[in-house]
Amino acid sequence: MDWDKLRIFHAVADAGSLTHAGDTLHLSQSAVSRQIRALEESLSTTLFHRHARGLILTEQGELLFDATRAMAKRLDAAAARIKDSEEEVYGELRVTTATGFGTLWLAPRLSKLYDKYPDLTIDLKLEERVLDLPMREADVAIRMKEPSQADLIRKRLMNIRMRLFATQAYIDERGIPKSLDDLDTHRLISQNPESAQVSAGASLIHELSEHEVQSRLYVNNYFGVLQAVLNDLGIGVLPDYLVDSAPRLVRVLDDVESNEVPVFLAYPEELRHSKRIEVFRDFITTEINDYRRRHRDDANS
Template sequence: MDWDDLKIFLAIARDGQILGAARRLALNHATVARRLDRLELTLGERLFLRRSGGCELTAAGTALLPRAERVEAELLAAEAIARSAGGQLSGTVRIGAPDGFGTAFLAPRLWRLLDGQPRLTLQLVPVARAFSLSRREADLAITVEKPDQGRLVSRKLVTYGLGLYAARAYLASHGEPSDAEALARHRLIGHVEDLVYSRSLHYAEDAGLRWQADYEISSAVGQVEAVAAGGGIGILHHFMARGRADLQRLLPEIEITRTYWLVSHQSTANPAAVRHVADGIRDLVNDERAVFA
């Protein structure tokens, strides 16, 4: 069995389309289709059902997928070891993170993990979405829920708090709510409901608040900026809002807590580099754990 053909199989399985796999691998569509045909002929099994909307794994393809991922991980690990002669790490590690944690906390600090590692590249992808580690969308992911499916390794990173905040200028014009019921008389800022990618982001519901947002923003960082500009009252992360002189905490009895998890795949492609970055992220958080409370 040719490893190049297995790479084709993995790319199609992860993208769901031959055309998308071709783009991912920088090959043309015909080459990808031909190599898939060759692999299926070698195995004597159909690996995908090819439909107009994409490719769906067959039972044989589903059985092959974890084995192909293990082969990929072993080969990439061997390449990483060969590149890391002399004790230096090499390669690229991509970290997927929620936009708030990724932009406000990791982005100003993550570069420290490059010290002494001139052959290592870090990619930080701070966006409000879930990442698939099995599809190699990231090597590490910070998640807001502990994954319960897939061959993933999850470690608790930190528990963080959120509360109600408003700009001092907004409160000067609209007054300060005396209790939770009074929030209905204020302009509220929250998530775009149909873009919420995790149940744990329903902060208001879990806090027992009747929260009908007038201004919906899918980014936690965007919500902080909108609140700071006087746009209304929002439920903000303490580690982003607490230190800002232009923001005031409201109704401190309303406290919401959540947990960030640090997640990797069992068959990570570059284990030494991924382990270095994972340990480094934990150290960065532990050094400033108090800001999350």
């Protein structure tokens, strides 16, 4: 199969348009169209349904696009390894983590990494969905549970716990509960028990749900829970690392917390020797160690 024709097919399938693909490839629309027709003839099949608003892949086209998409990701991985120099760190590193952790813990610390490696580009993908690292949806992940995918290098960074927090303004207005039974006069803010989250956090929410609560607010990530708590809407179920970034938080019911939640760093085996992965791993490890040491010192003071 002609590699050049596959490259052009992939661009057309991705863009859904001969014109847009031509712009990307710096080819005329007629040249792109000729290559697609030649590929279809060589395969004895139709790859696109053509209509006035653009192109839609046929079933056979979808199968080929799946293959070229996987090829493109593997080629990106190879290019990343080739570009990684023994002396310099540059190019793009795609990092995925949960919205709350990425926004409130990781992003504020990235200036230290950029200070050391100004030519590095970070593409931070914040979402609750677990991206597929072996399929190169991202290069490295920080996750609140041990990754289950094969062919990943994983490193346990730290443990966190889910706890209850509110603002002093909310406590001054509504009072502070002395026991779980006192939650019946408060609003509880948490992730939805059915949403994607770590099992330890879900277990705590289910435990709290067994008690009568006056009102509830569900949000699909911890960043949203935090914003609601900071606006004095109620008592939130939040990870303990947020205390650093939100000093207005006051812990409620000190004896109520989840089991430990492990935080893992993971990346594909094929990127083991990537210089960008190496410097990011070292950066995260240093920041985690500083965070843990600071909290250990606070606990002992």
